[in-house]
Amino acid sequence: MIHNAQQSDPAVPAIEVENLTVSYGAVPALLDVSFTIAKGQLVGVIGPNGSGKSTLIKTILGFLKPDVGTVRVLGTPVEKARKSVAYVPQRGTVDWDFPITVAEVAMMGRYGHIPWWSWGPSKEDKEIVDEALEMVRMQDLRHRQIGQLSGGQQQRVFMARALAQGAEVLLLDEPFAGVDAATERAILDVLENAKLSGRTLVVVHHDLATAAEYFDALLLLKQRLFALGTPDQVLHAELLSEVYEGNVRAFSQLQSSIERKG
Ligand SMILES: Nc1ncnc2c1ncn2[C@@H]1O[C@H](COP(=O)(O)OP(=O)(O)OP(=O)(O)O)[C@@H](O)[C@H]1O
Numbered sequence: 001m002i003h004n005a006q007q008s009d010p011a012v013p014a015i016e017v018e019n020l021t022v023s024y025g026a027v028p029a030l031l032d033v034s035f036t037i038a039k040g041q042l043v044g045v046i047g048p049n050g051s052g053k054s055t056l057i058k059t060i061l062g063f064l065k066p067d068v069g070t071v072r073v074l075g076t077p078v079e080k081a082r083k084s085v086a087y088v089p090q091r092g093t094v095d096w097d098f099p100i101t102v103a104e105v106a107m108m109g110r111y112g113h114i115p116w117w118s119w120g121p122s123k124e125d126k127e128i129v130d131e132a133l134e135m136v137r138m139q140d141l142r143h144r145q146i147g148q149l150s151g152g153q154q155q156r157v158f159m160a161r162a163l164a165q166g167a168e169v170l171l172l173d174e175p176f177a178g179v180d181a182a183t184e185r186a187i188l189d190v191l192e193n194a195k196l197s198g199r200t201l202v203v204v205h206h207d208l209a210t211a212a213e214y215f216d217a218l219l220l221l222k223q224r225l226f227a228l229g230t231p232d233q234v235l236h237a238e239l240l241s242e243v244y245e246g247n248v249r250a251f252s253q254l255q256s257s258i259e260r261k262g
């Protein structure tokens with residue numbers, strides 16, 4: 001079993017966001033967003049394109065500085081919790097021509113753990129990376145350059161890096177984008193296992209039809225926080241029509257999901 005997340009006090013929330021406003025130039029991408037995510041939850045972040053989902057993830061990570069508001073991760077400012085937070089970026093934002101192998105990307109998850117005086121990764125670091133690659137079923141391709149992988153394989157390599165880090169909080173930006181059904185299932189299994197080992201996962205997700213099935217809670221965003229609750233509470237026709245402005249595809253997906261459930 002891959003190292004359980006180091007368990008901190010269960011009463012401390014995984015993520016606390018208070019009155020968060022984040023702008024690029026003059027236009028706020030997030031406006032006065034506040035919420036709390038308890039530990040051990042698998043949370044989906046939904047909302048249309050440009051609604052601020054990636055901005056929220058990057059702000060929680062400390063990559064973007066808010067105009068106003070605060071973010072706390074595991075009870076402290078994110079700068080102090082860096083080792084405990086792992087990130088799987090949205091796929092289009094990564095330089096896939098960078099000459100690095102699958103195993104090397106996964107080992108990047110261990111960098112924060114390798115002391116500066118050592119010669120490099122320990123036997124334990126290597127075992128952890130092997131386990132992480134096993135979990136995402138990428139062991140066979142461990143020596144492949146990342147530029148020579150399919151989209152779904154690339155996504156799984158970044159999941160392996162996040163798992164190898166042993167972080168308690170995982171932030172994933174659209175891990176299911178552009179993957180086939182089998183890879184989607186494999187990634188979901190990895191997310192569920194990570195949750196079972198005590199981790200908290202926040203996952204940007206596009207598909208409303210699967211949102212209820214995959215997540216314990218949903219956070220509906222469009223510049224402002226429109227809702228945070230169980231999928232039943234959040235996936236409401238009126239709310240979605242307001243946020244998605246009658247987007248037909250979103251509705252037909254939701255409709256079919258409701259029909260499947262009923
Ligand atoms: N680097 C940037 N500079 C200027 N504006 C940006 C930048 N990044 C994002 N934005 C703008 O901020 C808003 C929110 O963008 P963000 O990437 O957070 O949305 P998103 O919900 O992740 O969208 P998508 O579903 O397309 O990934 C958008 O209007 C976008 O155009």
Ligand SMILES: [Mg+2]
Pocket residue numbers: 053054055090173
């Ligand atoms: Mg995005």
